[in-house]
Amino acid sequence: MAPQTWHYGLVAKWWAEFLEGGPEIDYFRRFIERDGQPALDVACGTGRLLLPYLRAGLDVDGCDVSADMVALCRERAEREGLAPTLFVQPMHELDPPRSYRTIVVCGGFALGSDRAQDLQALDRFYEHLEPGGTLVLDNEVPYADSQQWQRWLREPRTEPRAWSDDDRERRRASDGTELALQSRLLALDPLEQRATLEIRARQWRDGELIAEEDHTLDIGLYFTNELVLMLERAGFDVVAVNGAHEERAATADDDFVVFVARKPVSVA
Numbered sequence: 001m002a003p004q005t006w007h008y009g010l011v012a013k014w015w016a017e018f019l020e021g022g023p024e025i026d027y028f029r030r031f032i033e034r035d036g037q038p039a040l041d042v043a044c045g046t047g048r049l050l051l052p053y054l055r056a057g058l059d060v061d062g063c064d065v066s067a068d069m070v071a072l073c074r075e076r077a078e079r080e081g082l083a084p085t086l087f088v089q090p091m092h093e094l095d096p097p098r099s100y101r102t103i104v105v106c107g108g109f110a111l112g113s114d115r116a117q118d119l120q121a122l123d124r125f126y127e128h129l130e131p132g133g134t135l136v137l138d139n140e141v142p143y144a145d146s147q148q149w150q151r152w153l154r155e156p157r158t159e160p161r162a163w164s165d166d167d168r169e170r171r172r173a174s175d176g177t178e179l180a181l182q183s184r185l186l187a188l189d190p191l192e193q194r195a196t197l198e199i200r201a202r203q204w205r206d207g208e209l210i211a212e213e214d215h216t217l218d219i220g221l222y223f224t225n226e227l228v229l230m231l232e233r234a235g236f237d238v239v240a241v242n243g244a245h246e247e248r249a250a251t252a253d254d255d256f257v258v259f260v261a262r263k264p265v266s267v268a
């Protein structure tokens, strides 16, 4: 089955309008500058990382499974006179026009794909890196959200949280409409290590609700040692497991860990 993400329509618009900045940008950039170009930003979304890299003159391509996200990324790039190579592809079928010294994946791994596809994605990253090239991939740990972590237990099983009607969640977009986004956990399967989330995106014009979209997203939950084994299985040497998009070893307090994995220079 094709991976099903929720980054379409109003959700994609929200990303393009409001999601900018963050410590991830400089963190991943240092690897591209140090470990080499060209680089590929997998799951580039609307270009939160990619656009600053292009502005800085780095040679970076972008790909994403969502045509809506890629279209908005292209639009934003063109507005600045930039013409990046962008393509729509699920990462487990990655087939880029060239090979890379560095591949970065920020916030995009295991969203809507199944376990076999996640393993395939790691194989694809390996295949499309040059020998000695580096993969930098982040992962939110399964215990990052304390409410979600409770759902790993058989008890208590709670009903999904009700949608909120709190108007303070609305934000004004550049076209004058207002947007609000909220998400909730629907289910968690600890055996399969999968969580099902639901998102509701709404849009108002002059105070009147003009659009409402609901999407679900089934995400794979991976523990750190498990991902290390998966990367090794794909042929990578895991050279570092960093914490929270900082160049230091991850600790148990980190919500995000980042895997720095190298494709060996000579493959036996």
Ligand SMILES: C[S@@+](CC[C@H](N)C(=O)[O-])C[C@H]1O[C@@H](n2cnc3c(N)ncnc32)[C@H](O)[C@@H]1O
Pocket (backbone or CB within 6 Å): 003, 005, 007, 019, 042, 043, 044, 045, 046, 047, 048, 049, 063, 064, 065, 066, 069, 089, 090, 091, 092, 105, 106, 107, 108, 109, 111, 112, 113
């Ligand atoms: C949380 S956003 C992160 C976007 C961007 N990397 C950033 O940090 O701003 C996740 C992105 O992953 C993309 N995505 C989800 N599943 C994917 C897949 N199987 N292959 C490629 N992209 C995927 C979504 O479409 C979305 O743009």
